[in-house]
Amino acid sequence: MTNPILSDWTTPFEIAPFDSISDDDFAPALDRALAEHRAEIDAIAADPDPASFANTVEALEAAGAALDKVLSVFFTVAGADSNPTREALQRDFSPRLAAHYSEISANKALFRRLADLWARKDDLDLTEEQARVLMLTHRGFVRAGAALEGAEEERMKEIKSRLATLGTRFTQNLLADERDWHLDLSEADLAGLPGFVVDAAREAGREKGLDGPAVTLSRSLIVPFLQFSPRRDLRETAYRAWAARGANGGETDNRAIAAETLKLRQERAALLGYDSFAAYKLETEMARAPAQVRDLLMAVWGPARARAEADAEVLTAMMQADGINGPLEPWDWRYYAEKRRRAEHDLDEAALKPYLQLDRMIEAAFSCATRLFGLEFAPLDIPLYHPDCRAWEVTRNGAHVAVFIGDYFARGSKRSGAWCSAMRSQAKFPEVQAPVAINVCNFAKGDPALLSWDDARTLFHEFGHALHQMLSDVTYESISGTSVARDFVELPSQLYEHWLEVPEVLRAFATHAETGEPMPSAMLDKVLRAANFDMGFQTVEYVASALVDLAFHEGEAPEDPMAKQAEVLAGLGMPHAIGMRHATPQFAHVFSGDGYSSGYYSYMWSEVMDADAFAAFEENGGAFDAERAKALEMHILSAGGSREPEVLYKAFRGRLPGVEALLKGRGLAAA
Incomplete structure (x- = not known):
């Protein structure tokens, strides 16, 4: 039977025929697509004619159409609607795909053709766009290790395969921790929460198959819960669970994965002749070098930290006025910041939300x-x-x-x-x-x-x-x-x-959900005036994450990333009541793949x-x-x-x- 993923899609606008595709179709489709792509690459590399832009670079652009179809469908559903079968497939596919692309970048005959074109680039009469594509293609092969030989070449293949496996495991561990945790709420626990949070908690409970409302680790629920719940004990429980994602011990713990990932990235950069993974990664970005990134982040850190510390004093006084002694904690900040916003800007998110x-x-x-x-x-x-x-x-x-x-x-x-x-x-x-x-x-x-x-x-x-x-x-x-x-x-x-x-x-x-009336001018003015409210907090939690990411990749890979994270935060004077936006065990931007590694500053x-x-x-x-x-x-x-x-x-x-x-x-x- 024809595999629906690889068939001609006769749907409107040739959208993937999702109603015809089952999980059983993905593995055989990938097998066929990989084989087809491999044959296309081999044909380009073995072309007896001298290398030209058309028979080499454009041929590479045209190759892999079937593989693109398979991967676009699979990774869409694997990220947005996963299940145990798709998670198992992803664990299988990731190292295979890494090996496949390593095989392409290690194809010496193909790289010789690209190197020949690059050497003759000024004589090829290319358009500006073609010259750009040639440069990027050649550079991509070099940075992938195409010029490596022997043991170094084999080690690069091993590193890429292992990194692909680790990135998949990191993502799936984080999803498991987020999926498996919830905090049951009684009707009494809902006191003080605005209607939209209560409704979201009830919907979360239904989605979990529970008899009552619950808080989950979905940001769209846990953040408003931390903003509005007057129950400090429940806020603490919820915040600690949120902060502990990926660091709960057992099979879903991401700390060892992070450590191994950083070591392998450093080794990968060294094989290619770079002092650090950050130097390798940033070479092709606008920033060009780690020092440029650090200069930007530190130029913002000082003003942001000063603003956050001043805000912390105000919030601590508000908390003490409620009869709570001791320091302001991370599970307190959003609650008292919301109270302060209502007091200073007369802006209540519960009143604002029906307009959005x-x-x-x-x-x-x-x-x-x-x-x-x-x-x-x-x-x-x-x-x-x-x-x-x-x-x-x-x-x-x-x-x-x-x-x-x-x-x-x-x-x-x-x-x-x-x-x-x-x-x-x-x-x-x-x-x-x-x-x-x-x-x-x-x-x-x-x-x-x-x-x-x-x-x-x-x-x-x-x-x-x-x-x-x-x-x-x-x-x-x-x-x-x-x-x-x-x-x-x-x-x-x-x-x-x-x-x-x-x-x-x-x-x-911005019209009201019940009345249809537009947002009142007074509320609109308050919304816009409050646009930078709590910006010290928001900037500190972001910049701290970006600086930890940079520190992880700037020099030798740390043996213990959590200790390195603590060292960086201590050196910055991180405010006690603000956590990183993404602590290491849940920092998917950095550890689920190379996309934002050394690049969260972006x-x-x-x-x-x-x-x-x-x-x-x-x-x-x-x-x-x-x-x-x-x-x-x-x-x-x-x-x-x-x-x-x-x-x-x-x-x-x-x-x-x-x-x-x-x-x-x-x-x-x-x-």
Whole structure:
């Protein structure tokens, strides 16, 4: 029988036929796709004709179409709707895929062809985009170890395979800890919680098959519980469980995995001639070197820590006024910060949340894209991998642009966090293909589903990534969409968050779930004035995580990552009542794969640009200035990785910004 994953997809817009695919299809599909890709690579390497851009680089771009289909479907469902079968498949697939790609990068005949092209690059009459693809392809092979020989080459293969296995185990351990823990709540325990938290707790209990409400380790539930529960004992229990993810001992403990991962990364970098993994990793980013990253983070750390310490004094006084002695603890901060926000800004999140309906915020994100880029969104009725998913066709002037899929609700089968991926990336070679972008979030389900302000920012953030995918307009898939430097990829997403704060957007779409009335002007003003509230806390927890990540990869790998984490935090003077945003055993950005390793700073690096980029709109006609929108699409959103990121940004803005824009944007600049 024909495997539905590898068959021609006759579905609308050639979306994966999820209703025809079973878990039994994945392994045989991968076997066939790997064999097909291997044969394609061998044919390119053995081509008797002299190497040319067409028969080598373009042939590599065209190879692996079947494998792309298998992996796009599998990793979509493995991340967003896992089950024991899919987890077992992922543990099997990860080392096999690592070995497969190691085999390609170690293909000496293929690398000789690329090296020959690279040596003759100035005589090949390439377009600017082709020259960029040749450079990236050649560089990628070199950095993957293509020039290694003998024992070093074999060791590199072993390291890559082991790292793939460790990354999968780290992710699955974290998911298991998040899935398996819950705190049963009695009706009395719900006292003092706003309705939306009570509703979310009841829904979580139903999802767990319990008779009553519960708190889980989903961020969309545990954070508001820590904000609003007057029960300090329950807050402590919940916070400790959240902070202990990946560090509970037993089979799901991630601490040894983190230690081994860091050692293997250091060895990998040494094999390639680098002093440290950070030096290796940052070479291709905008930052270029660890010292540049540290300079940025430390420039922000001082003002942020000072603000956080001043805030801690205020919150401690509030706690003591409640008759609680002793230091402010991490499970106290959010609760007293919320009370302070209500007192100082007269802003109650329980009163705000009914104005932030999920459906209306989706409409808001779409509307901004319509006004800025002329995109239109029409619902699609197509089979997807989970009933919670929805899809839209994206058009411009009547022409198809992309398909956008949204998977918004938390569930036990979904890994934590929020992300954007492309089930199919835009390209014009070897044939024109339109992108299929997907946003995955973990919002609490409700009827209607209501978002926190942070949730709404997350929705806009991930949709900014989706726009980067959907508006891509390049020839080759390898430089399409978000295939850019890690410290540039967050620019479109963080920039798009700014449109959530545009008053006319909130006036139009922040409407009450029951009355339909728009957000009152007084509340709108309070929301915008409070945008930087508690920014010391938010910045400290983020920068601490980024500095620990950098320290892990800057020198020799630590024998005990937890001891190294404690050493770094002590050296920074980390405030007692603030935890890292991602402590080591749950730091999936860094340990589930190489994506953000030595690169968690990227969000802040991009923020330096996003604050400056939105200022360009404000300086030139406002948030929906047509000329700035056209420039943003032309030089950044459509350009993918076709040029160096600093070149793209300068083309949009005329210059690179300094850290001052970031400090001002976060309200941390000196008065």
